[in-house]
Amino acid sequence: MILPGCAVLPGTGPKSDAIEATATAGLRSTAALPYALVDVSADTIGFLSQPNLISFQGAFPDKRPKPVQVAGVGDVLNVSIFEAAPGGLFTPATAAGARPGNFVDLPPQAVDQKGNIYVPYAGEIPAAARTLPEIQQAIVARLRNRAIEPQVVVSLNQQHSSVVSVLGDVNTPGVLALNSVGERLLALIARAGGPKYEAIESYVTLQRDGKRVKVLLSRVVHDPNENIFIRPNDVIFVTRESPTFTALGALNQNVFGFNSEITFDTETLTLAQAIGKAGGLSDTQSDPAEVFIYRYEERALLQKLGIDTARFSYDRIPTIYHVNLRDPSGLLLASGFQMRTKDVMYVANAKVVDYYKLLTLINNTANATGNTAAAVTNVNTAVKTRW
Structure with a gap:
């Protein structure tokens, strides 16, 4: 009578025998994991x-003080051409009052898929992967024999190639354009609205040239060497992931009600x-x-x-x-x-402790047996008294 009654006892799930008996297919192994x-x-x-401690400085050992800004495909450039006197290639002879500086502003020029911009009378000028001064010199070289002592000023109108993606647990994730002086990691995170969570709970993953490195944000904050310069096309991903360890075994955590997974709360x-x-x-x-x-x-x-x-x-x-x-x-x-x-x-x-557990089990079994025998005796006595 007792054995069938086990089916109605409380439990947290199916028994191991039931799981093994009803499996359609399985893979069992006795191979030990080498360690x-x-x-x-x-x-x-x-x-x-x-x-x-994995570090950005160690993984990306670029010692340059900042990246050199170059034009890229999709960038839009402003081009202004100056001549030494009116009546030149770009300024008519009667332009002294209208253009006292003897210059002309060309329409904004977008760097095409070939990496070029177009300048009248100079033709296609290679611009991609060149700095702005290099583009200026290239235009001057093309116009030197046609314009009157030409001078050229090239400036950035719109930037689409030197951008950085800042994603994850920041307040305003998005794609940000790098400024011309170079920007560090924390500056980009700040421009993205800052992290949503505390620095000790946030990791920063930097992806560059197919390589990914993850560092705790609090370390970047406290170590200036980790606040490295960001390059174009870098991807910054901020995630909330508190460093934790798992505590098991004969610890007082069970007495105090601690969780088995405990946070570091420090780097x-x-x-x-x-x-x-x-x-x-x-x-x-x-x-x-x-x-x-x-x-x-x-x-x-x-x-x-x-x-x-x-x-x-x-x-x-x-x-x-x-x-x-x-x-x-x-x-x-x-x-x-x-x-x-x-x-x-x-x-x-x-x-x-194992011996103590065994003695406790024997003692509990003996007590249960004695209690059962006493209950049976009481029932028998009650039956005899009743009848």
Whole structure:
């Protein structure tokens, strides 16, 4: 009678037996995932205490103070031609009163798909990928033998080639034209209305020439070297993504009601700080000698640590770091070990906890059996008394 009654007991979903029995097809495997195990010690902490901070400056090492502005296809240019005296190629002899400067303004010239603009009597002038002074000199060279000591001034009317896209979690996303003096990353974000969220919660992804780099916005704000100059056709994408780690195992977070996923609330976080954010180790459950950090580590770093990585197929290698907090120097090592976003921190139970669980199960089973026997006895007594 008891076994069928299990079907009406509370639960959060189907049993594993039911899932396996009703599957149409499946793939089961007993293959273990290969991983590297690294003890955090005096030999390895030197590599693990350095924050793995990807930087714009390191990824885009352009040392020029600012990009050189050049004309591009689609840009619209203003061209003014001056002559030394009236009666020249562009100014008639009677133009002294009407044009005291002896100059003419041409209609705005758009750089065509071939990269040229057209100037009367000079023909097609290559303009794309040239600076404005270079375009001026090219026009003067074409007109030198036809106009009277010609001088040319070229200015930018409309800019369509030197633009930057600012997208994502900014207040006014869009396509922005770069000014002639060059603009830095934070200036473009400010022109796009600024970020919607706090800098510590926002990442900036910069895409340039097929390469993408993502850096925490707060780092760009606090480090002037990360506020790099932006180039034409760059794409800036701002996203809200707070750096977090997952805390599992014998921690006091369950007592205090913390979530398993905990935010850094700062740009860098050490293992000691992470343990503190999770409420500390559970005094009645944890084994301080068995603290682990799970992450996917770069092959190059593991090779520096002395790990043989030839057996691993991918450059991002599953890695488990082990910290022994029973060691008097363990907390010093934990204070130097740098956490990364998406790390998983796990604290194992002390071995005695398994025995405690077994004894608790036996005790509860014995109590349940005794209570059931007592209930049956009471029922029998009640029946005899009734009849």
